[in-house]
Amino acid sequence: MTDCRLPVRYRVSSRVEETHDTVTITLEPADDPIAAFRPGQFMMLYSFGVGEIPISVSGPPGQPSLTHTIRSVGAVSASLCAAQPGQVVGVRGPFGTSWDDADSPGGDLLLVAGGIGLAPLRPALLSALAQPGRYRRIILLAGARSPAELVFAAEYGRWRDSGAEVGITVDRADASWPGQVGVVTQLIGQAHLDPLLTAALICGPEVMMRITARSLTAAGLPAASIWISLERNMQCGTAECGHCQLGPLLLCRDGPVVNFKIAEPLLAVKEL
Amino acid sequence: MSVISAELASHRFAAGLAAGQLDRLAAIATSIEVPAGTRLFEEGGHAASVWLIRTGRIALDLHVPGRDRLIVETLGPGDELGLSWLRPAARWQFGAIAQVTASAFELSSAKLTGLCDSDHELGYQLTRRLLGTAIDRLQAARIRILDLYASPSAAVGGL
Amino acid sequence: MATPADHRGRYQLTAAGLEDLHQALTSAGYRVIGPRVTADAIVLGELKSASELPFGWGVSLSPGGYRLRKRHDSAAFGHSAGPGSWKQFLHPPREQLWSASRTANGFVLDHDATPERPDKMAFLGVRPCDLRAIQIQDRVLGAGGGHRSAYARRRAAVFIVVVNCTEPGELCFCTSMGTGPESGPGFDLLLTELADGAGHSFIIEAGSEDGCQILEQLPVHPADPGLAEHADAAVAGAADRMGRFMDTGDIRELLAASHHAQRWEDVASRCLTCGNCTMACPTCFCTTAEDVTDFSGEHAERWQSWSSCFELDFSYLHGGPVRSSGVSRYRQWLTHKLGTWHDQFGSSGCVGCGRCIVWCPVGIDLTEEIAALRAERDASIPAAIAGPDAGSPETG
Numbered sequence: 065m066t067d068c069r070l071p072v073r074y075r076v077s078s079r080v081e082e083t084h085d086t087v088t089i090t091l092e093p094a095d096d097p098i099a100a101f102r103p104g105q106f107m108m109l110y111s112f113g114v115g116e117i118p119i120s121v122s123g124p125p126g127q128p129s130l131t132h133t134i135r136s137v138g139a140v141s142a143s144l145c146a147a148q149p150g151q152v153v154g155v156r157g158p159f160g161t162s163w164d165d166a167d168s169p170g171g172d173l174l175l176v177a178g179g180i181g182l183a184p185l186r187p188a189l190l191s192a193l194a195q196p197g198r199y200r201r202i203i204l205l206a207g208a209r210s211p212a213e214l215v216f217a218a219e220y221g222r223w224r225d226s227g228a229e230v231g232i233t234v235d236r237a238d239a240s241w242p243g244q245v246g247v248v249t250q251l252i253g254q255a256h257l258d259p260l261l262t263a264a265l266i267c268g269p270e271v272m273m274r275i276t277a278r279s280l281t282a283a284g285l286p287a288a289s290i291w292i293s294l295e296r297n298m299q300c301g302t303a304e305c306g307h308c309q310l311g312p313l314l315l316c317r318d319g320p321v322v323n324f325k326i327a328e329p330l331l332a333v334k335e336l
Numbered sequence: 337m338s339v340i341s342a343e344l345a346s347h348r349f350a351a352g353l354a355a356g357q358l359d360r361l362a363a364i365a366t367s368i369e370v371p372a373g374t375r376l377f378e379e380g381g382h383a384a385s386v387w388l389i390r391t392g393r394i395a396l397d398l399h400v401p402g403r404d405r406l407i408v409e410t411l412g413p414g415d416e417l418g419l420s421w422l423r424p425a426a427r428w429q430f431g432a433i434a435q436v437t438a439s440a441f442e443l444s445s446a447k448l449t450g451l452c453d454s455d456h457e458l459g460y461q462l463t464r465r466l467l468g469t470a471i472d473r474l475q476a477a478r479i480r481i482l483d484l485y486a487s488p489s490a491a492v493g494g495l
Numbered sequence: 496m497a498t499p500a501d502h503r504g505r506y507q508l509t510a511a512g513l514e515d516l517h518q519a520l521t522s523a524g525y526r527v528i529g530p531r532v533t534a535d536a537i538v539l540g541e542l543k544s545a546s547e548l549p550f551g552w553g554v555s556l557s558p559g560g561y562r563l564r565k566r567h568d569s570a571a572f573g574h575s576a577g578p579g580s581w582k583q584f585l586h587p588p589r590e591q592l593w594s595a596s597r598t599a600n601g602f603v604l605d606h607d608a609t610p611e612r613p614d615k616m617a618f619l620g621v622r623p624c625d626l627r628a629i630q631i632q633d634r635v636l637g638a639g640g641g642h643r644s645a646y647a648r649r650r651a652a653v654f655i656v657v658v659n660c661t662e663p664g665e666l667c668f669c670t671s672m673g674t675g676p677e678s679g680p681g682f683d684l685l686l687t688e689l690a691d692g693a694g695h696s697f698i699i700e701a702g703s704e705d706g707c708q709i710l711e712q713l714p715v716h717p718a719d720p721g722l723a724e725h726a727d728a729a730v731a732g733a734a735d736r737m738g739r740f741m742d743t744g745d746i747r748e749l750l751a752a753s754h755h756a757q758r759w760e761d762v763a764s765r766c767l768t769c770g771n772c773t774m775a776c777p778t779c780f781c782t783t784a785e786d787v788t789d790f791s792g793e794h795a796e797r798w799q800s801w802s803s804c805f806e807l808d809f810s811y812l813h814g815g816p817v818r819s820s821g822v823s824r825y826r827q828w829l830t831h832k833l834g835t836w837h838d839q840f841g842s843s844g845c846v847g848c849g850r851c852i853v854w855c856p857v858g859i860d861l862t863e864e865i866a867a868l869r870a871e872r873d874a875s876i877p878a879a880i881a882g883p884d885a886g887s888p889e890t891g
Contacts, residue, residue, distance in 0.1 A: 069644065070593055070604060085487055112595065112602040113788040113795045137488050152601020179485035209485040235480045239397060239405035242435060246409050247476040254412060269484040297811050299784045304636055306781030307809060309831065312838030333754045335823035488813040
């Protein structure tokens, strides 16, 4: 087994520009592959000479390849977004907790994504769609800034065909957009949820997750049925550097997927 | 209870109203079909109606010179369309167009206002519901203003 | 000489025997590290001989104050915790994690990517509280990753000689934290020093096979029962002379309920967020990783260095720090050290050594802060029940 303190070499096999600042890269092992990941987990991606950042895996589990969707917001992410097929990057991981903890077999699975938050949820969605009959309903509600900033837009039809109910909304659009305009929480009412049978996975900006979780609890979901994906400064991934603390949680080990019952009081404390 | 009364009772906006109140509301409502692409009103027009959307989707839009029309918000089943009629000037701030074929109850704002003036209990109930709609839309709009999905590197002035 | 049958018994060693101990350790391949007087302080460093120990030196401690003083006896270990701790040797302030070289379309880790075998170190003069601190860091840094970390490799090669406490420092509270004055298990050799009118000698016992092997080479004889009793009494007596006390009864719950306490504003008005406490503390472990290249860009290295939660960008996320105010950073440190450490690692993070109080430039005393937080909570029970965030969200 590889030492997850050392970057393992992976080669970019494909690159897709999702939006003007977001790229999805697929990686194949250049040497031995690292351990299999579970939906919701993240890797530390290393760009030679630039640095390393935590990125959730955004592709389906159970394959040797790794897919990551990266938004260019700094030096390392910009470098990874520019990586061309054939280039080698470093991968450490997998780290953290998984959406698998939110299982509700026989019940309904609700995924609510805000912006690029759809990327860490995608493995959970693909995993659920690959197990027909495991859930009664699979519902995806996704919000984005504008139609041009929707990620994986080309797949929504495929997901619907595979049995997911997909609701999409954007914050702003012009008249060429035939879909909904409004905040993602406005889609919740349209989903006609069965609150006691639903497990909800939420991923997006922290404020969006708080608001969405509140809307869901207002709709009758118990807080313990809601799971969110939290983020803090992440460096080692092995619970040894101390940066990713949120109160009693070390998010590289006790997160990023955290049950809302545990997260809610922590998120309520400013500057925790 | 008339056909429209029964149908109104199942609409989220009217849910919980007493039978008599539903009847009085139904008496001033008509059931309409709005084919996709039909414009219900233009920005600046006289705000003379209120709609309770049953099916389909209506887009509130705004014309900006040099740009394609912008969609402010889309409303769907259970939503109430039209708030500007509550103001004295009663002019539409935005336009409204059916994105997909829709059906709705249409009420004259003048008759609705008259009904509320004469039946204060009904007026109170409707005002509370309209206030709830306004609150929800205000909160949603405030969230969108925060532009939470924006890239951190694009933030200006620390926001 | 000790016989195999009773090698776990208690023996007596003269003060001069410390040189034999040093010699035995050096011959066994250990680099001996211990306290020495350097620049007006007692600082841990390599000892070329036992004579370099601070015989006859003690310290006077106060919040924000540290002074060397001459003792009236010749005790070698008659001083309380100095500015550094053993963590600087097991968890170095700066170390390279790996290096890599650029290739045509990527990079390869350099062949010697993982550090070479660490040298063997012998720690001579570890206080019981500092032994517990090492064990606390073992929990944090010794596990994880499935592979032995550099810390674990160094730790496995360390020989520990603990010296029981007979004279607590003015700011010590090991009894409150259950870490002393008598040592718990985990030492290779354990010494109790007696340096009074009756002479200067040590009670010595082994705690491991490695300890036995060293002990067998020393000029010891079975401990005189009276002397051993005298030594034990001295250690027991130290428990009654602690300079500070901390009520740890419900400390985890206290801190979990104190996020909005007024006391944080009070301490933050004094705290400089200088981070001295985190550097002096023997259990603070936080580090930051840094990726560097050479000028040609062909060679990259990752380095790890000590970091502190008091640093402004320690919690940097998406354009700014999560904890930017001094209030939030002090609260983080104290809450973590005494409260959430339990959640994360199953014990307190504090051993009661008092270093943070000594080395705080403004003399902040965490025992005082905890007492104040408890008093504030207990005085406002009704408010505590209602909760500071009671009430529904405003619409505004």
